[in-house]
Amino acid sequence: MELGIIGLGRMGGNMAERLRRGGHTVVGYDHSKDASDVGSVEELVERLSPPRAVWVMVPAGKPTNDTVTRLGEVLEAGDVVIDGGNSHYVDDQRHGEELAAKGIGFVDCGVSGGVWGLQNGYALMVGGDEDNVKRLMPIFETLKPEGEFGFVHSGKIGAGHFVKMVHNGIEYAMMQAFGEGYELMEASDIVTNVPETLHSWQEGTVIRSWLLDLMNRALADDPQLDAIRGYANDSGEGRWTVQAAVDHAVPLPAITASLFARFASRQDDSPAMKVVAALRNQFGGHAVESAKGADSPGADVSPPSV
Amino acid sequence: MELGIIGLGRMGGNMAERLRRGGHTVVGYDHSKDASDVGSVEELVERLSPPRAVWVMVPAGKPTNDTVTRLGEVLEAGDVVIDGGNSHYVDDQRHGEELAAKGIGFVDCGVSGGVWGLQNGYALMVGGDEDNVKRLMPIFETLKPEGEFGFVHSGKIGAGHFVKMVHNGIEYAMMQAFGEGYELMEASDIVTNVPETLHSWQEGTVIRSWLLDLMNRALADDPQLDAIRGYANDSGEGRWTVQAAVDHAVPLPAITASLFARFASRQDDSPAMKVVAALRNQFGGHAVESAKGADSPGADVSPPSV
Amino acid sequence: MELGIIGLGRMGGNMAERLRRGGHTVVGYDHSKDASDVGSVEELVERLSPPRAVWVMVPAGKPTNDTVTRLGEVLEAGDVVIDGGNSHYVDDQRHGEELAAKGIGFVDCGVSGGVWGLQNGYALMVGGDEDNVKRLMPIFETLKPEGEFGFVHSGKIGAGHFVKMVHNGIEYAMMQAFGEGYELMEASDIVTNVPETLHSWQEGTVIRSWLLDLMNRALADDPQLDAIRGYANDSGEGRWTVQAAVDHAVPLPAITASLFARFASRQDDSPAMKVVAALRNQFGGHAVESAKGADSPGADVSPPSV
Amino acid sequence: MELGIIGLGRMGGNMAERLRRGGHTVVGYDHSKDASDVGSVEELVERLSPPRAVWVMVPAGKPTNDTVTRLGEVLEAGDVVIDGGNSHYVDDQRHGEELAAKGIGFVDCGVSGGVWGLQNGYALMVGGDEDNVKRLMPIFETLKPEGEFGFVHSGKIGAGHFVKMVHNGIEYAMMQAFGEGYELMEASDIVTNVPETLHSWQEGTVIRSWLLDLMNRALADDPQLDAIRGYANDSGEGRWTVQAAVDHAVPLPAITASLFARFASRQDDSPAMKVVAALRNQFGGHAVESAKGADSPGADVSPPSV
Helix, strand or coil, X not given: CEEEEECCCHHHHHHHHHHHHCCCEEEEXXXXXXXXXXXXXXXHHHHCCCCCXXXXXXXXXXXXXXXXXXXXXXXXXXCEEEECCCCCHHHHHHHHHHHHCCCCEEEEEEEECHHHHHHHCCEEEEECCHHHHHHCHHHHHHHCCCCCCXXXXXXXXXXXXXXXHHHHHHHHHHXXXXXXXXXXXXXXXXXXXXXXXXXXXCCCCCCCEHHHHHHHHHHHHXXXXXXXXXXXXXXXXHHHHHHHHHHCCCCCHHHHHHHHHHHHXXXXXXXXXXHHHHHHHHHHCCCCCECCCCCCCCCCCCCCCC | CEEEEECCCHHHHHHHHHHHHCCCEEEEECCCCCCCCCCXXXXXXXXXXXXXXXXXXXXXXXXXXXXXXXXXXXXXXXXXXXXXXXXXXXXXXXXHHHHHCCCCEEXXXXXXXXXXXXXXXXXXXXXCCHXXXXXXXXXXXXXXXXXXXXXXXXXXXXXXXXXXXXXXXXXXXXXXXXXXXXHHHHHCCCECCHHHXXXXXXXXXXXXXXXXXXXXXXXXXXXXXXXXXXCCCCCCHHHHHHHHHHHCCCCCHHHHHHHHHHHHHCCCCCHHHHHHHHHHHHHHCCCCCECCCCCCCCCCCCCCCC | CEEEEECCCHXXXXXXXXXXXXXXXXXXXXXXXXXXXXXXXXXXXXXXXXXXXXEECCCCCXXXXXXXXXXXXXXXXXXXXXXXXXXCHHHHHHHHHHHHXXXXXXXXXXXXXXXHHHHHCCEEEEECCHHHHHHCHHXXXXXXXXXXXXXXXXXXXXXXXXXXXXXXXXXXXXXXXXXXXXXXXXXXXXXXXXXXXXXXXXXXXXXXXXHHHHHHHHHHHCCCCCCECCCCCCCCHHHHHHHHHHHCCCCCHHHHHHXXXXXXXXXXXXHHHHHHHHHHHHHHCCCCCECCCCCCXXXXXCCCCC | CEEEEECCCHHHHHHHHHXXXXXXXXXXXXXXXXCCCXXXXXXXXXXXXXXXXXXXXXCCCHHHHHHHHHHHHHCCCCCEEEECCCCCHHHXXXXXXXXXXXXXXXXXXXXXXXXXXXXXXXXXXXXXXXXXXXXXXXXXXXXCCCCCCCEEEEECCCHHHHHHXXXXXXXXXXHHHHHHHHHHHHHCCCECCHHHHXXXXXXXXXXXXXXXXXXXXXXXHCCXXXXXXXXXXXXXXXXXXXXXXXXXXXCCHHHHHHHHHHHHHCCCCCHHHHHHHHHHHHHHCCCCXXXXXXXXXXCCCCCCCC
């Protein structure tokens, strides 16, 4: 079928390519003229026959909001917009209402697959009305991996990004689990073959998984991870997961611990631990480390403590 | 090769069967006469030709300790004992020393695979001296899954059970991650297709894994998990993981949160939360729930709080 | 000085009383006619001489939003509104902007003290412009406890409620700390005098605190907390604290754990732990507890685990 | 009454001084000849009249174990040993049994008070038999603070150190709570007066406490805590608290989070977060920070994430 795509970065570009390989007619627009088939959003809309379908694949937040607003101005009743970016599900709900007021449909689609998606397909999680989703199925069929998995219509508008957000929250905790296990093995002086151990776990264990495979790829290149600093960014969805949990009164201790571990990994010094150190010094006379840096963080030879 | 096995329960019995299918000569002993090839540990030892190898596959703690002690009495220098149970690595270190004093070798072997192992093979994690491990390789080769994975010599005596313990700790956090994600999706009123969502995740996602596959098996039978209570036991290795982390000063927030969630799941009422409720009542006049049971845990219509 | 107060519930009524005892002229309005000095917000405004000061002491959210909006309609440039409720600091920022557009000042004031405040004074945390805060100091001086503590101008508009929110977050973790310690002592069979132990801690310890005193008051009435269910509500500020932490990328593990413990305390059954139980059953054949209720949650007599 | 004290460091020396001021006869022994009244443990025992009481105030672990063993050799039936150090309650139970075999009594005593104890008294938490505790009451009465608080006989042998351990666990979480709250306020750009805010909280708030007072002492000297690094040691009792919780299947999320935060504060780089960073790089092409150090840890400008 015919599809407009706005945003031809790494993700959008690869998805356009996979769709074209699958026989669809794709008209792409991007800020970068080199990548773009048309010169403007208006031109993209003109190039498509109604009822149109336009896939938005730009960064979440203002870029997506602006694009959806612009599409609301140039599309017609009966058209449909798909947000395939990483939008917050709350934004989806607002976008859906704004477009519905003009008779334009809205579908949100969480996409997983990263750099592997062009070849293997993208896992798609979709939210929206049954009618709109059904109409877009040819697109989803081409983008998804072959086989029975990799596509779901999860619920109402916002549900696609909601479950993608949860997917990423689960991912945070799984990554943290491997990180914690790795660190504990490395800390033991009886375990001398940590990379080999992780290698062996790829079959026959309960924890076999794609993340474990990736961990082994990383260790194959750098067995001690010497080249990598223990510094982890977060792309927003982990935060939204925790906030959604708080909103829904759902306890989420492992996922939240994983998010906080990333926050802490980015601190040069912890204000909270300054307070703890200051308090220990106040009540117990425990030595504090000078902020100038302590080279030999040895055991605390404290007196019988309070 | 020739191997004695002590303990022919579900795990030991299946492992003996897999070894026999692989052409090894297995002499098994079990408390249950029906399962046993011999009438006693002494008889088992007599039936094996030196240098003997005896695999212990009985519950961790006293049963394993008693069995290893008994073997120390009846085996000879040059023999080797393998502990394939779920022993604590600290026990391994003691067992290794006790047997070494008599010239008997000791190898610890963490085993993963559960009810699937007979067919698919067992993931094996081994600790001990190079010589002893090398000598037992024919056994390990038969027990492990086919292919390049599923066996590792992780380090010194105790290392096999240490890394198996860590494997289980990682497993705890992965299970908790799926549980948390499931609960958050269920709590959302926009996500209406949770089982289908989890089904779809089996390909093309970052979190694809054997545990996700198992979760889908469970949901296929019982889509709302109606028949299962949210009550989770722990088999000891999660506790040891946290204790090892504390001993090694390694922060393990996600794995520990997972263990604590299991502890909490088994409480009818939480003494800690009684204190919190009592304190809220003291300072703010917040109503407490009677211990007799509160049927309608609704929103707290508290006054401007302190 | 002269002050209007809207909202004469437990908190607002006591504050009005403390102000009158301190010589101020208070005009109060409440939905309940019995408590109210005037029949409407308009009448309250008429009764005050400009430049007026009106203290809003109604529940956070819609009631406060509606009241501030109404005051924006009936007050004049030069007047000032104080929000003494438990508003979210983000609401304060919006209210400040709305009123500023009409030349009306806005000050937010977090209030701590609960049922003890009438007698002992209220701890006040204030956000807003220096000029507005200075003008209201006679009010603050009367409301606060005697002595050098209990009042602070913490920063810009919103800062008062922000720090009050953080105060409550700290409070959550302190309460949780006492709850956890209590539970661990109760779980030990060598500690036979838990209430006496907590009683003794009120002097000479590092953890002496008002919360510890309150805990001892609660235990004096009910030494085993038999009458209280381990069920704890949350009044919103703990949630905001966690959300603010996520927004600011600040790791907050202890406070968040305390919030999640409250969430969990209100669940009859945990969906997350259903998943964990279902997974254990899938891979290990571990028995699950029937959802109908398990009467004898004993030790898990599981086979050597996977 | 007459008391021997072994260990005259900061704690033991001050306690001896407080006892002498209280009219007791104290014979002290210390490795350091300057501080010591006698030249050996034997001489100390000779200087005391039976039935003797000897207070051990040396570091926990080997020093205490060796001292108790030595006392078991030189004391007589009817004498009593008090361990006033920071021993693990499990050690107490073993010491109690060893001494009981010789008719020697054993009492464990957790001591809180730190550098303030000489002047204000020490909070004492005692475990042991009723008879032995009763006999030592004159000593406890002098050491404890004046008034009704500061002394408790908490239960059997080990109970004194157990509850002192729990006290310290609670202390960890309270310190962490203040640290987290401080950090969140510092992270906000609307809160401009953090030290003044903490100062004001010392009266009228729910969180007023000695630790809050100490925090204000620290901030009075160094309002931004510029001179202190966020590096916090742990003295062992926090670890034991978590291990006891794991042994007793008690969930302890806030206290454990506080312990882990200290562990993390002492790491130059986190192996766990190396893994997380490596995994993000593998699946998403997210940039990793070089281990050589990243000077500008800015926002992650990642593409639509997986």
